[in-house]
Amino acid sequence: xxxxRYHFTEPSRPHxxxxxxxxxxxxxxxxxxxxxxxxxxxxxxxxxxxxxxxxVILENHLHAVxxxxxxxxxxxRFKSFTAxxxxxxxxxxxxxxxxxxxxxxxxxxxSDRLHQFWQEGSHPQGIDGEEMLxxxxxxxxxxxVKRGYVDCAEHWxxxxxxxxxxxxxxxxxxxxxxxx
Numbered sequence: 001x002x003x004x005r006y007h008f009t010e011p012s013r014p015h016x017x018x019x020x021x022x023x024x025x026x027x028x029x030x031x032x033x034x035x036x037x038x039x040x041x042x043x044x045x046x047x048x049x050x051x052x053x054x055x056v057i058l059e060n061h062l063h064a065v066x067x068x069x070x071x072x073x074x075x076x077r078f079k080s081f082t083a084x085x086x087x088x089x090x091x092x093x094x095x096x097x098x099x100x101x102x103x104x105x106x107x108x109x110x111s112d113r114l115h116q117f118w119q120e121g122s123h124p125q126g127i128d129g130e131e132m133l134x135x136x137x138x139x140x141x142x143x144x145v146k147r148g149y150v151d152c153a154e155h156w157x158x159x160x161x162x163x164x165x166x167x168x169x170x171x172x173x174x175x176x177x178x179x180x
Contacts, residue, residue: 015067022105024060027090028158034158041078044068050074140161
């Protein structure tokens with residue numbers, strides 16, 4: 001039986017994805033934790049054909065619209081790598097209250113690790129055309145605005161809104177679909 005009603009429909013087409021830290025813990029308030037996510041995406045872009053159409057990283061979750069030749073495998077590796085690296089970072093920084101919560105979140109039947117970082121699943125939703133892509137990108141970019149963190153989407157540092165406003169972003173984002 002499947003854990004979720006969300007599935008990668010066609011693994012090679014773009015999908016809207018959400019990754020949430022267990023218990024909505026605010027881990028991405030640390031620049032170093034965000035850099036782990038960005039570095040992982042850069043690596044996957046260079047080595048696995050990952051295309052990012054948009055993203056936002058908030059304090060306890062992220063959204064992305066992404067595509068890869070085998071997106072389920074690429075995204076699984078992304079979550080595994082970032083979880084391990086961020087847990088290592090938290091251990092290095094002595095963030096014991098967060099680490100304790102991540103240990104407690106681990107399901108009792110799991111024995112392959114000490115911590116659970118990401119919630120299970122990524123809620124993948126296949127993108128069914130330009131209108132849906134625009135809607136998901138707008139949702140992604142407006143997320144920090146709706147939360148009251150910034151007044152203008154491109155002012156949120158950890159988002160692709162800058163790329164779509166003609167400014168330089170933090171990571172390569174494919175905006176070419178706009179002209180296709």
